[in-house]
Amino acid sequence: MNLPNRITLVRIFLIPIMVFLYLATFIPYGKLIALAVFILAACTDFLDGMIARKYGLVTNLGKFLDPIADKLLTASALLLVVCDMTLPPPYGVIVAIIILGRELIISAFRQVAATKNFVMAADKWGKVKTIFQDIALPALMFLSLIYQYSWFSQTFVFVFEIICYSLIGIATLLTIISGCNYIIKNFNVLKEEKGEENGR
Template identity: 45%
Template structure:
């Protein structure tokens, strides 16, 4: 039987296609972006909630350790790709962000293969929060002052993506020496 944190992770993954549908299909008219926004916010909150519940009630599982980061990447990467499709975000920014996720995932797999668990850093958490705020602002697309705020969060997300990658690689450089 699945515990609550794992059910939240699965629910987040199930929300992704509905998010993409409302972002891109256009059949809901202008309401589509607001429905997509609601789905994205709820899915983002499940990310916080599942981790909190798993730690608080000692419900951490191998399934959760593997699927929770995957669900997060699926949600964020889907949103970023939708924003490129809608011509709201430059593709190179999405490539930098997704590229970082592939590198970190590769490192985690190599480390896990060697019995090493690599915890998330504060830089990675700041990166995730900045990306989610950026995505929320870009979905809302309110213009005016919010356009300035969007751009600030785009650059902040890119900077934190690169900083968190460098920090991660430096702190875990021994993972590379594990390979022969």
């Protein structure tokens, strides 16, 4: 197993550690450590890709593991901030359904494409969406930390809430746009699948 794939595995192993630290109220500053773990895990996403491309270490295993690791990290962090109501209902629930639903649909779409040796490459909308998610989710985790320890004034908290909700709102909008764009650009995969079924 090459270095980029090992880094990807490290990202996967960091996810349960992050979840445990975030939920373990008996650990002093557990949420703060969980936030640091999330940031570290998110950084490994850029690191493994950079190394793989720079040194020609792109493998089929890496293409399989990397998006899985990304989705697990995003889903875990999102569910944490929704379940502890840092993202209050119904806003948090709607955001979670859209983001997680999109990932499930696109993953299924990619599986169909893979059976036909067709690669669905990430486009600019997907990349921008990922950037906003990687900013919004740690910001929300930090907001939860602020609620717990009351480190800042009410004015700061109010302004930071608006920033966090706006960031995750933009990320959610980009999630919808990128998902629709993926399907429209790669709709021929589904048409071919339907054509094969009709020919049976």
